Amino acid sequence: xxxxxxxxxxxxxxxxxxxxxxxxxxxxxxxxxxxxxxxxxxxxxxxxxxxxxxxxxxxxxxxxxxxxxxxxxxxxxxxxxxxxxxxxxxxxxxxxxxxxxxxxxxxxxxxxxxxxxxxxxxxxxxxxxxxxxxxxxxxxxxxxxxxxxxxxxxxxxxxxxxxxxxxxxxxxxxxxxxxxxxxxxxxxxxxxxxxxxxxxxxxxxxxxxxxxxxxxxxxxxxxxxxxxxxxxxxxxxxxxxxxxxxxxxxxxxxxxxxxxxxx
Numbered sequence: 001x002x003x004x005x006x007x008x009x010x011x012x013x014x015x016x017x018x019x020x021x022x023x024x025x026x027x028x029x030x031x032x033x034x035x036x037x038x039x040x041x042x043x044x045x046x047x048x049x050x051x052x053x054x055x056x057x058x059x060x061x062x063x064x065x066x067x068x069x070x071x072x073x074x075x076x077x078x079x080x081x082x083x084x085x086x087x088x089x090x091x092x093x094x095x096x097x098x099x100x101x102x103x104x105x106x107x108x109x110x111x112x113x114x115x116x117x118x119x120x121x122x123x124x125x126x127x128x129x130x131x132x133x134x135x136x137x138x139x140x141x142x143x144x145x146x147x148x149x150x151x152x153x154x155x156x157x158x159x160x161x162x163x164x165x166x167x168x169x170x171x172x173x174x175x176x177x178x179x180x181x182x183x184x185x186x187x188x189x190x191x192x193x194x195x196x197x198x199x200x201x202x203x204x205x206x207x208x209x210x211x212x213x214x215x216x217x218x219x220x221x222x223x224x225x226x227x228x229x230x231x232x233x234x235x236x237x238x239x240x241x242x243x244x245x246x247x248x249x250x251x252x253x254x255x256x257x258x259x260x261x262x263x
Contacts (some may be wrong), residue, residue, distance in 0.1 A: 007035075008061035009207040010059060017108045022099045024062050024108050025084045027056050029063045031077035035119070041118045043078045043125035043262075046105065046149075048091055048134030049157075050247075055084040058131060062250035067258045075263055078127075079119060085108025088172045091130070092188040095159065095178040102187075106130065125127055127262055130155035131247040136160060136190060139207065139224075143193030151262060156217050156243075157248050159224040161191060201233040207263050208239035212250050236261060 005035065007030060014025045022089065033040060049057045059082055063141040070077050085091055114121040128149045130138040135157015142152040162181050166173050177184045185192040193203060211217050218240065226234050242251035 003122075009122055010063070010119075012056070012230045015108060015112050017100075017104060019103055019107045022100070022104075024104045025055060026109055027059050027082040027118075028113070029080040029082070031067075032119075033077050034079070035200065040180075041120045043076065044047065044081060044113060044119050044237060045124075045125065045262075046083065046110075046128045048082050048083065048128070048130030048137040049136055050130075050132030053085070055082045058082060058134075058247055065248075065251045065256075068261050072256055074256050075259050079113070079117060081109065081113055082198075086189075088169075090133060090172065090176060090188055091140060094176045095180065095183050095213055097188060101178065102141070102198075105141070106148070109150070116189075122148055124150050127151050127153075129155065130157065131155045131250070132245065133158055135209075139190035140188055142206065143190050143197060146197045146206075151206045151208065151232065153210075153261070155210055155247055156212045156214070156245055157209065157221070158217070158231075159190065159220045160228075161223060162189060164220060164223075179206050183192040191224070194228075194233060195231060198231050198233060198260065202231075203234070205236050205261075207233070207235040208237075208258070209235060210241060210250065210254055210258070212243040212245050212262050214245050217245070255263065 010029055011028045014023050017024050022114050047062050069075055075214040083105050086099055089099050091101055093100050093102045126149050128138045128141055135154030138152040138154055142149045161244055173179050198254055211221050214261055215228055242248040
C-alpha cells in the first residue's frame with residue numbers, strides 16, 4: 001500500500017487491491033481547512049473522467065472551480081477523489097474479468113478513503129459526479145448503489161441506452177460487455193439499474209443533469225429524462241449551457257450556485 005508521509009492538497013496515490021490483486025491508482029484532493037482544523041471531517045465527492053482520459057484529467061478544473069464555490073460559502077468543503085476509469089471502461093467491470101473499474105471504486109477505493117482520511121463516512125456525505133463517460137458512470141453507480149451515494153451529477157454525460165450504446169460504441173460494447181444486452185443491463189445500464197432501485201429515487205431529487213451543446217449529448221439526455229419521467233424519478237436538469245464538450249467550460253457556464261444541490 002502506498003504510504004502517505006506528507007499530505008498535500010493534491011496527492012497521486014495507489015493501493016494494492018485486496019479483491020482484484022492489482023495496483024489501483026487515483027488522485028485525492030484535500031480542501032484548505034483539512035490542514036487547519038485537525039478535528040474536522042469532510043464529505044467526499046468522487047469525480048469520474050471521460051473516455052480516453054486520465055484520472056488526473058479533471059483535477060485542476062474541478063478543484064479550482066470548487067475552491068470558488070467554497071469561498072462564496074455555497075457549500076461546505078469536501079475531499080475529492082479522482083479514480084482511474086481505464087480508458088473506455090464505462091466505469092464498469094468487463095465480462096471477462098480483465099477490467100475491474102467498478103470493483104476498484106466500490107470495494108477498494110471507498111473503504112480506503114474512509115479508513116485513512118477524516119471523512120464523514122455515511123451516505124448523506126458521499127457524492128458522485130462525472131464528465132461525458134463519467135456522467136454515464138455517475139448515474140450508473142448511484143443507480144446500482146443507492147445506499148452508498150447520496151446524489152449524482154452528470155456533466156455532458158453520455159447517457160446511453162442499450163440501443164444507442166450498441167450502435168455507437170460497438171467496439172467498447174464488444175470487449176466490455178461481450179455485446180450482451182443482459183450483461184449490460186445487469187451491470188452497467190443506468191436506466192435498468194435505476195429502475196431496479198426506483199423507490200430510492202422517487203421521494204427526493206438525487207440526480208442532476210447538465211449538458212453543453214453537442215446534439216448527440218442532447219438527444220441522449222432527452223431520452224434519459226423521458227425514462228426518468230416515465231418512472232417518476234425526481235431529478236434536476238439545467239438548460240443547455242452552450243459550453244461545448246469541455247468540463248472546465250461547462251462548470252463555468254453552470255455556475256457555482258448549482259452546487260447548492262448537494263446541500
